[in-house]
Amino acid sequence: MTALRMLLLTLGAILMVIPFLWMVSTAFKTPPELNIYPPSFIPQQFNFDNFVAVFETAPFHLYFFNSLRMAVFSALAIVFTSVIAGYIFAKFRYYGLAFIFSLLLATAIVPFEIYMIPLYLQMQSLDLLNKFSGLVLPYLVMSFGIFFMRQNVIQQIPDEILESARVDGASEWRIFFQLVVPLLVAPMSALGIFAFIEAWNAFVWPLLVVGDKSLFTMELGLAMFQSSFSIDMTVMSAGSVISVIPILIVFIFLRRHIIQSISMTGSK
Template identity: 35%
Template sequence: MIMSNNKNSMRTYLIYIAAFCMAFVMIIPLLWMIISAFKAPGSTVTVITELMRPPYTLDSFKEVLEPDGTAMMWRWTFNSVVVGVVQTVVTVLFSSWAAYAVSRIDFKGKTIIFALILAGLMVPMESIVVPLFEMIVELNWTNTYHALIWPGMMLPLAFLILKQFIDQLPSELLEAARIDGAGHFQIWWKIVFPLSRSSMAAVSIFIFIQSWNNLLWPLLVAQETSMMTLPVGIPTFQSNFATDLAVPMASNVIASIPALIVFLLFQKHIIKGISMTGIK
């Protein structure tokens, strides 16, 4: 018994040590980015002794955020927020409605629709970029919010997560509402939607972060500087600072803040949603 407890304790300690080592390795680049951002423009940030040596200043942030500078950080941030919020809201709503329909409504072709949605998981984005781009050009949507938002609004993974949750709801609960005269939309609005908020919050975070970090598609359809999102605009801005790393690091810190705030505000919902949906 004592030997078993010792083995369990040793295993627990090893797991903690491995977790701390992984966290340390992952946080080093973040710390380097943050410290570098507070160095004066032109400072050496690739040598640890120079990096840790004062003074620290906000000059790099001022250069990034100044309205007449080469970086349109405010505009790029606005574009990223608009695209991320609209894609998140619309995708979650449509995915929830589709998940409820496939899970709880019997209709012809349901199996085929479900199979087509599953097939969407196996199709990489890169394989449909060319036809999507040709459609955008034909519609004359290049350098518009339509091109940035619409192609990224359908996410099969969001549908699967929400369907898995709706499948677990007691049939008696939905049947009782149906007997009381509630239609499908009323059942979704008054029963499914309130009960699936945690799962929807988790899905929303995944969609928002994916939209926030998306580079390939905005790079293709947003050639004008004013329509760029942060993942596209920041590399364009950083190309002007081949030797000066402090200013680009300041832009990276600013770009990371909104996504970090969203994660911190909704981390409880993320954890709860993951545990409820069974994501591993």
């Protein structure tokens, strides 16, 4: 049974990795090589001109910086707000707090397409269109992050530890930063990666609120390779490879915390 489970997991991992490897392979191919049948997985001749063409077609260094700035700012804000809100919802008892948490949790199941237009009208009324603040504002709070920190992590911290700190005269902010936060390094890292990926892959919202090309993100920049009649797959694949690099770097450096967070979630 164990061998069968390992075989199924291995096959699933291979199926998930193949599209990524095919994208990397396409990034090094020439346009004529894409029309060869049967298609070749390994490029016959590695073509590095596609990566040069990415930056010659558009200022992708600026798009890369915009995406990185948005993703980092969003990840830090979501981790901060999720930990504070999760701590309040888990360890404080006030009238109506449970209702507020339920209302907040209900927003997680509402598709973005439902409130996309009202959110756009709000940004318009606040004069935040074509501004970085309007681009990143909807990505400062994540309802799933609050639920994740409250349900799976903070509630596992014994109340006796917090009460003993209060008896010793510690303030709530000192308890939070010196006692609670150090216990949440692993889940905070996992949540930070989720938030980073969500902001980095954002496409519809930047497409709505950003018209100035100087504020374009990587996802909007990659869409420039698609015209009404054709798609330059080789250059687009090269740009996609560049776009994936920051996510891989973040995952490589924080993967230990992700695994630790998952194991903590399944334990009492």
